[in-house]
Structure formats: structure tokens, C-alpha cells
Amino acid sequence: MEACQLTATEAASLIRDRKLSCEELVRSCLARIASRDPTVRAWLHVDPDMVIRNARELDKLAPVGVDPKTSLHGLPWGVKDIIDTLDQPTTQNSLIYPGVRTNRDAACVSVVRSSGGVILGKTDTVEFASGGRKALSRNPYNPAHTPGGSSSGSGAAVGDFHVPFAFGTQTGGSHIRPAAFNGIYGIKPTWGLVSREGVRMSSMTLDTVGWYGRCVDDLIMVAEAFRLPAGSFSGGPEGLRVGLCRSPVWSSIEPAGADALMVAAKRLQDAGAIVEEYELPGPFNHLHEAQTDIVQTEGGRSFLPEYLSSYGILAPDLRGKVENARGVTPEKLLASYALADSCRPAFDRLFGRGLDVILTPSAPGEAPEGLHTTGSAIFQSMWTLLHVPCVAIPVGRGPTGLPVGIQVVGPRMTDMRLLSIARALAPVIDTDPKAALRELWN
Amino acid sequence: MEACQLTATEAASLIRDRKLSCEELVRSCLARIASRDPTVRAWLHVDPDMVIRNARELDKLAPVGVDPKTSLHGLPWGVKDIIDTLDQPTTQNSLIYPGVRTNRDAACVSVVRSSGGVILGKTDTVEFASGGRKALSRNPYNPAHTPGGSSSGSGAAVGDFHVPFAFGTQTGGSHIRPAAFNGIYGIKPTWGLVSREGVRMSSMTLDTVGWYGRCVDDLIMVAEAFRLPAGSFSGGPEGLRVGLCRSPVWSSIEPAGADALMVAAKRLQDAGAIVEEYELPGPFNHLHEAQTDIVQTEGGRSFLPEYLSSYGILAPDLRGKVENARGVTPEKLLASYALADSCRPAFDRLFGRGLDVILTPSAPGEAPEGLHTTGSAIFQSMWTLLHVPCVAIPVGRGPTGLPVGIQVVGPRMTDMRLLSIARALAPVIDTDPKAALRELWN
Numbered sequence: 072m073e074a075c076q077l078t079a080t081e082a083a084s085l086i087r088d089r090k091l092s093c094e095e096l097v098r099s100c101l102a103r104i105a106s107r108d109p110t111v112r113a114w115l116h117v118d119p120d121m122v123i124r125n126a127r128e129l130d131k132l133a134p135v136g137v138d139p140k141t142s143l144h145g146l147p148w149g150v151k152d153i154i155d156t157l158d159q160p161t162t163q164n165s166l167i168y169p170g171v172r173t174n175r176d177a178a179c180v181s182v183v184r185s186s187g188g189v190i191l192g193k194t195d196t197v198e199f200a201s202g203g204r205k206a207l208s209r210n211p212y213n214p215a216h217t218p219g220g221s222s223s224g225s226g227a228a229v230g231d232f233h234v235p236f237a238f239g240t241q242t243g244g245s246h247i248r249p250a251a252f253n254g255i256y257g258i259k260p261t262w263g264l265v266s267r268e269g270v271r272m273s274s275m276t277l278d279t280v281g282w283y284g285r286c287v288d289d290l291i292m293v294a295e296a297f298r299l300p301a302g303s304f305s306g307g308p309e310g311l312r313v314g315l316c317r318s319p320v321w322s323s324i325e326p327a328g329a330d331a332l333m334v335a336a337k338r339l340q341d342a343g344a345i346v347e348e349y350e351l352p353g354p355f356n357h358l359h360e361a362q363t364d365i366v367q368t369e370g371g372r373s374f375l376p377e378y379l380s381s382y383g384i385l386a387p388d389l390r391g392k393v394e395n396a397r398g399v400t401p402e403k404l405l406a407s408y409a410l411a412d413s414c415r416p417a418f419d420r421l422f423g424r425g426l427d428v429i430l431t432p433s434a435p436g437e438a439p440e441g442l443h444t445t446g447s448a449i450f451q452s453m454w455t456l457l458h459v460p461c462v463a464i465p466v467g468r469g470p471t472g473l474p475v476g477i478q479v480v481g482p483r484m485t486d487m488r489l490l491s492i493a494r495a496l497a498p499v500i501d502t503d504p505k506a507a508l509r510e511l512w513n
Numbered sequence: 514m515e516a517c518q519l520t521a522t523e524a525a526s527l528i529r530d531r532k533l534s535c536e537e538l539v540r541s542c543l544a545r546i547a548s549r550d551p552t553v554r555a556w557l558h559v560d561p562d563m564v565i566r567n568a569r570e571l572d573k574l575a576p577v578g579v580d581p582k583t584s585l586h587g588l589p590w591g592v593k594d595i596i597d598t599l600d601q602p603t604t605q606n607s608l609i610y611p612g613v614r615t616n617r618d619a620a621c622v623s624v625v626r627s628s629g630g631v632i633l634g635k636t637d638t639v640e641f642a643s644g645g646r647k648a649l650s651r652n653p654y655n656p657a658h659t660p661g662g663s664s665s666g667s668g669a670a671v672g673d674f675h676v677p678f679a680f681g682t683q684t685g686g687s688h689i690r691p692a693a694f695n696g697i698y699g700i701k702p703t704w705g706l707v708s709r710e711g712v713r714m715s716s717m718t719l720d721t722v723g724w725y726g727r728c729v730d731d732l733i734m735v736a737e738a739f740r741l742p743a744g745s746f747s748g749g750p751e752g753l754r755v756g757l758c759r760s761p762v763w764s765s766i767e768p769a770g771a772d773a774l775m776v777a778a779k780r781l782q783d784a785g786a787i788v789e790e791y792e793l794p795g796p797f798n799h800l801h802e803a804q805t806d807i808v809q810t811e812g813g814r815s816f817l818p819e820y821l822s823s824y825g826i827l828a829p830d831l832r833g834k835v836e837n838a839r840g841v842t843p844e845k846l847l848a849s850y851a852l853a854d855s856c857r858p859a860f861d862r863l864f865g866r867g868l869d870v871i872l873t874p875s876a877p878g879e880a881p882e883g884l885h886t887t888g889s890a891i892f893q894s895m896w897t898l899l900h901v902p903c904v905a906i907p908v909g910r911g912p913t914g915l916p917v918g919i920q921v922v923g924p925r926m927t928d929m930r931l932l933s934i935a936r937a938l939a940p941v942i943d944t945d946p947k948a949a950l951r952e953l954w955n
Contacts, residue, residue, distance in 0.1 A: 401742045
């Protein structure tokens with residue numbers, strides 16, 4: 072077994088026991104990247120010499136497992152290239168910012184670095200995580216298909232065993248969808264719990280930093296480093312009240328997505344969970360449209376600088392936001408805010424009254440063919456607008472052999488509890504966690 | 514008359530008519546800084562050679578007054594040092610980030626630069642605009658007093674005629690209070706209308722970028738460059754319905770602040786405005802506490818990186834945010850959000866029903882003595898939490914000869930209309946706009 076095949080939890084344990092060095096781990100990751108990235112193209116920037124130097128420095132320190140400050144000791148990270156890094160360029164995959172070095176880590180990167188993590192490199196992304204240029208990244212399971220987006224490279228890099236961890240971001244469905252398409256785990260935390268300092272802003276009230284891993288324990292390890300508010304769930308799936316939520320946009324589902332949801336629900340039911348169809352209250356039907364209005368309008372303010380400085384290079388869809396092509400009036404924007412403001416506490420209140428967790432699609436189906444699209448965000452946009460934590464869990468393979476998944480959703484600020492629930496549910500839902508190793512390893 | 518004494522509107526007109534060059538204007542500003550900044554200490558970084566080079570480049574271009582892209586042609590700006598600049602360091606007045614060059618402009622700086630503005634330098638600030646080190650800046654009217662904060666240097670620089678424009682930010686009362694203390698005009702726009710990209714984050718849901726000027730027309734010129742949503746008011750003060758709002762924190766007022774409010778109200782009444790006492794609905798009484806909870810909790814997430822990387826250097830008050838010294842539970846935070854969410858549209862709805870604008874204190878009174886404090890934010894925090902636009906207008910001098918002012922407040926997204934109203938009211942309220950020139954010029 073190669074070190075890059077380990078989950079972060081496994082690698083951290085070996086490092087603590089001095090059976091694996093940080094240098095060995097990053098060399099394994101770098102070798103995997105060297106062999107696979109010509110096909111997968113997850114990375115925009117990797118500096119192997121620097122990464123090895125940094126890993127060697129970490130090997131000189133004694134990792135202290137119980138100290139949350141070093142809990143990520145030696146674990147390699149991919150960083151979506153809209154997120155600033157001290158020692159690597161941040162291009163936002165835009166011709167407007169070639170090779171810019173900000174000389175300062177984004178808040179999330181700084182926390183990882185202080186916790187002992189190794190920043191392995193920058194991953195490809197949809198331009199500004201918003202529009203314009205697509206990533207060149209490909210789906211590890213079939214390079215003719217997208218790995219999803221906008222966190223394209225981060226999703227593919229974790230899915231293809233280049234790194235155990237990567238940061239993504241979500242404004243519509245940019246984080247959870249790539250998790251589903253690459254057969255990995257991911258969390259989009261409650262909005263606001265992880266600082267967005269140093270992360271390219273697209274939408275003031277929606278942008279959220281999340282991370283990918285290859286099991287729930289890995290996600291939890293990072294959540295602890297970020298000190299997400301305490302909370303836990305210690306039971307198993309038996310008796311857990313799962314709300315099966317097709318969501319108001321169910322008409323956009325594809326057979327593969329519907330199957331994934333139903334398979335997950337069946338497996339949970341068979342394991343003793345109480346799975347019941349759950350329909351959200353009427354006002355939630357309008358959240359998707361509200362989210363679209365907000366993304367467009369707030370995006371207009373976010374891209375005004377590039378509109379003024381680089382009109383000729385700025386992509387037409389981003390220009391359209393600045394020009395308010397959708398024609399969203401201030402009154403309509405405020406109405407969208409008001410809808411979200413009323414649905415957020417209403418959603419939180421659903422829990423505890425016969426409901427522990429929502430089970431809902433993470434994407435319409437398998438990853439679409441072609442790199443001209445990253446798939447649809449329609450099954451994530453309302454959850455992003457609700458600011459609620461979402462955890463992506465793989466279900467298996469769809470009809471064309473690509474990964475499919477679901478997401479579980481909980482009320483705001485209960486991320487640690489949701490992750491604990493996900494840890495209990497994951498072995499039931501994701502019945503063949505070693506499939507990726509069989510399928511992606513030559 | 515020296516060029517640095519001009520308002521931006523006056524300077525822009527002379528530049529358009531080729532009666533003043535950009536180089537002459539910045540040289541005048543630099544001379545003023547050279548003569549006064551040893552006392553006022555508004556600036557953390559000024560590179561005169563670069564500024565002059567940049568101004569000369571602008572002089573080679575023909576300014577086109579009608580093109581909003583060049584509407585700020587040649588006008589010098591101070592930039593609060595928590596805001597990133599392409600060609601100058603951004604230290605956040607913190608020992609944790611000495612001399613960091615981000616090689617990228619913050620969104621607001623980029624818009625100014627694209628509009629032809631000259632970035633004259635970086636102004637001193639409370640560390641991270643949040644806590645820790647105070648600025649060394651002094652009040653131009655009396656160097657033994659604070660210029661306010663956290664936008665200390667920006668307020669002092671505009672007040673003391675170093676630059677016609679400067680950026681500040683507000684999370685509690687960091688923008689409007691320095692306007693009052695330095696006898697200048699300022700706008701805190703509706704939250705979200707101006708991108709915070711590249712601005713040090715302290716509070717996700719509160720931080721707001723604003724700007725200072727020396728008359729309302731100057732503020733409007735910038736608002737147009739930022740394309741704030743259209744809206745106007747074409748009348749005079751006659752018949753304008755002004756709500757005199759002592760606000761729920763009136764017990765914190767000092768005689769100088771109370772006098773300023775009453776003088777402004779009297780002048781408006783004498784000019785034909787309909788001024789009536791206005792008491793906000795009961796739930797608004799709790800906004801100040803909610804704002805404090807939010808600042809503390811969101812600040813905890815914002816300063817986690819420095820807490821982990823630089824614990825020994827991080828100021829105790831900022832450590833306290835990370836450690837949740839205030840003990841704000843997730844439930845209390847969500848309740849604070851919910852209160853704000855319900856008060857925001859309720860406040861917007863007050864307008865149009867017998868109310869055109871709110872007149873309310875901008876600070877308890879004159880600037881306090883000493884540099885250990887920047888004064889109290891108590892008269893601004895609720896407006897920041899409401900996300901509403903606020904315009905600071907000077908009223909005159911208090912009992913110790915320091916400036917006092919008021920602010921006018923309108924509903925969200927109506928910034929241009931509020932500015933138009935402020936333009937109509939300012940000549941009535943600020944009866945001696947040339948006082949600053951007499952008092953500050955040797």
C-alpha cells in the first residue's frame with residue numbers, strides 16, 4: 072500500500088507512531104500527482120522541492136497528537152486556487168491575475184498550516200469560482216467527464232488520491248457536487264463558522280469554505296482544528312429519524328441521482344433508521360430562485376473591479392452580473408434576503424421535532440460528459456442559501472460507472488453533531504469504501 | 514489657496530479644465546503631509562516618488578469627465594491599512610504582518626484606481642480594525658485627543674487636508690465616528706453594496722467599507738464610481754420629514770453630542786423641515802447587545818488564524834474573542850441574527866410612512882482626550898447591524914473646540930437618495946464649512 076492511499080486518519084496515526092514520515096507521505100502524493108495529473112489535471116501549481124523541504128521541517132518536530140495545534144501534522148492539502156497562499160501563486164484561474172503572489176495565507180490555509188498541515192499546491196477551479204473559464208480538471212473515473220465544479224481540482228485531487236485533504240468553496244453547489252462526482256466525502260460547514268479571509272469573494276452572503284476528505288473521521292479531524300462549536304451524536308443508525316427530502320427541485324433529478332437517494336434510504340432503513348419522506352414548507356419552494364437572484368446581484372458588486380480594469384478579458388457571464396442582466400431590482404434582492412432570513416430559523420426548528428437529519432440529493436446524477444460544464448448546482452443552492460451544514464457521502468457507482476452520492480443536512484451551528492451522525496451513517500450508505508482504490512489504481 | 518485645500522469636486526473640475534495637474538495636486542497633498550504628519554501621524558506608508566510618478570502618468574491621459582471610468586481622475590486617496598494595495602504594504606497595524614505586500618488591490622481600491630484615483634498611501638488604524646494596538650494618529654484639532662477609530666488615520670488625513678478622499682471601514686462605529694471627530698463627511702453604504710474583497714475581515718455580517726470626503730458632492734462622486742443603485746431626491750429641506758431619533762442608547766450621550774443633535778434639528782426646522790421625535794419600535798432596544806454578541810463571536814472565527822500562529826503577539830482582547838470570553842452560545846448568536854433579520858425590513862418599512870430620513874447622533878460627544886481610546890461606538894452599532902446607509906455631517910465645534918456632528922440614516926439600498934437628501938440638508942446643518950480651513954491652517 073502506498074502512503075497516498077491512506078486516509079488522513081490512518082496517515083496521522085502512522086506519523087504519530089513514527090512509522091511514516093511527513094516526507095514519505097508527501098513524496099508518495101507527489102509521485103501520484105506525477106503519474107496521474109497529466110490525465111486528471113487537478114493542479115495549477117505544485118512546487119515539489121518546497122513541499123519536500125516543508126515536510127522535512129515538520130519531521131524535525133515531534134508531533135503531539137493530543138494538541139489540537141498539531142492535529143494535522145504532516146497531512147498534505149490541496150488548496151483551491153481562489154484561496155490565497157503565503158508561498159504559492161493565486162491565479163483564480165483568471166488571465167487577469169497571472170502568477171499573483173499575495174504573500175499571505177488565507178485564514179483557512181493559515182489554520183491548516185498552524186495545525187501542522189502541508190500545503191501541497193493549488194488546485195484548478197472555475198474562474199473566480201464563479202464563471203468564465205472552466206478548470207481543465209477531469210474526472211478521475213473517466214477523463215471525458217467533468218469532476219464537477221467550481222472546486223474541480225480539489226474534488227479530483229482528493230478523489231484520485233493525490234492528497235487526503237483539499238479546500239473547496241461553495242456559493243451555489245461548488246463544493247458538495249464535486250464530492251459526489253469524485254466519490255469522496257466533503258463538508259460545507261454552517262456559513263460563517265470558517266473565516267473567508269483571503270478567499271476570492273463572489274457572493275457576500277453565500278460563499279462558504281469547505282473541505283474534502285476520504286472518510287468522515289478525516290472531515291471531523293479538520294472540523295476540530297477549526298474549533299467548530301461542540302456537539303455530538305453517539306448512537307448508531309438504529310432509530311435515527313432521517314427525513315428523506317426530494318426537495319422542491321426534484322423535477323431536475325436524473326435516474327442515477329434518484330437511484331442513489333433511494334439506495335441510501337433503503338440501506339439506512341435496513342440498518343434500523345426511521346426514514347420518512349419529508350416535504351419542506353411552501354416558502355422553501357422559492358429558495359432556489361432567491362439564491363439565483365442573490366448570486367447575480369452580489370456577484371455584480373464582486374466583479375465590478377475586473378469589469379472596470381479588465382473589461383475585454385472578463386467573461387461575458389461575469390460582465391452580465393455587473394450589468395445586472397437578470398434585472399434584479401433592489402426590492403427583489405431585499406425580498407430574497409427576507410425569504411432566506413425567515414426560512415433559516417424555520418429550517419432549524421424542524422429538527423428535534425421528529426427529525427434528526429435530512430437526506431437529500433447532492434447532484435442530479437453522475438458527472439456529465441465533457442469539460443464545458445461542471446454540472447448543475449440545483450440540488451445544493453437552497454442549502455447554501457439556508458447557511459446549513461451539509462456533508463457529502465458517496466453511495467456507489469451510477470450506470471456509466473461514475474460515482475454518485477447523497478448529502479445529509481442539519482440545522483445551523485450543529486456541524487459537529489451532523490458529522491457524528493454522518494460517521495454513524497456512512498458505513499451503511501457507503502458500503503464499498505475500498506472501491507476507489509480498486510478502480511483508480513493501476 | 515493650496516490645491517490640497519480643495520474639495521474633490523473642486524479639484525476634479527480644475528483638472529478637467531486643465532487648470533490643475535494631477536501632479537500639482539498630489540505634490541500639494543504630499544507637502545501638507547510633510548508639514549503636518551509629524552503631529553497628526555495619519556499615515557503608515559507613503560511613497561512620494563511613486564505617487565508623483567503615478568500622477569504624472571495620469572497627466573499624460575486626457576481626463577474625460579463624463580466617463581464614469583475616469584470620474585476620479587487624479588484625485589488622491591488614503592487607504593486604511595487593513596485594505597490591500599497592489600503597490601504598497603498592508604500591515605493591518607499588526608506586528609504579525611510587518612510590511613506584507615499582497616501584490617493585489619482590494620476591490621474598493623481597484624475601483625478607485627480604475628476610476629483614475631491616485632492611491633496616496635496607507636493610513637493608520639486600530640490593529641485589524643478590531644482591537645489590540647491603537648493607531649498613533651491624533652486629532653488634527655488637538656493632538657492630545659483621538660481622531661476616533663478604528664479608521665483613525667483616514668479620518669484625520671481627510672480632516673487635516675492631507676487628501677480629499679479616504680477609505681474607512683465600520684464593524685461597530687469605526688467609520689462614522691472618526692468623521693464626526695474630524696469634522697468631515699463620510700458615508701457607510703448599505704452593507705454589501707461595496708465589495709469587501711481584500712479588506713481584513715473582522716465580522717462576516719457587519720464589516721462595511723465606506724469613504725470620507727469634505728462635502729456631500731464628493732461622497733456622491735465616489736458613490737457613482739461604485740455604481741450604487743440609482744435613486745435621488747431633488748427638493749430642499751422644506752417639508753422634508755426628519756425623524757429625530759435619540760436612539761435606545763441615549764443615556765450614553767454627552768452634552769456636546771446632545772447639543773449637536775439639537776442644533777442640527779433646530780437648523781433643519783428653521784429651514785422648513787418637519788422634524789419630529791422618532792422612537793424606534795421596542796425590539797430595536799436589543800440591537801446594540803445583539804451587535805456586540807455578533808462582533809465577539811464572528812471575531813473569534815476571524816482571529817483564529819492569528820491565535821494559532823501568533824498567540825504571544827495577539828492582543829488579549831482578540832484572544833478573548835477566539836476563546837469566547839463573552840460566552841455567547843450558538844443559540845444566542847442565532848437569536849441575535851434573527852433579531853437583526855426581523856428589524857432590518859421593519860426599519861426599511863418605516864420610510865415612506867411620514868418619514869424621509871432619520872437624524873441621530875454620530876458619537877456621544879467630542880473626541881475624548883488621549884490616544885488610549887478611540888471613543889465609543891455605541892451610537893453606531895445598531896445602524897451597522899441594520900445594514901443601513903449612514904451619512905455623517907459636521908455640525909460645528911463642541912465646548913472644547915473639537916468637531917461634533919450628526920448622522921442621517923435611510924433604508925437599505927437607497928444610498929443615492931440618502932446622499933441627495935444629505936446634499937439638501939448639509940448647507941443647513943453645516944453652517945460654516947470653511948471653519949476647518951481657518952482653524953487648521955497656519
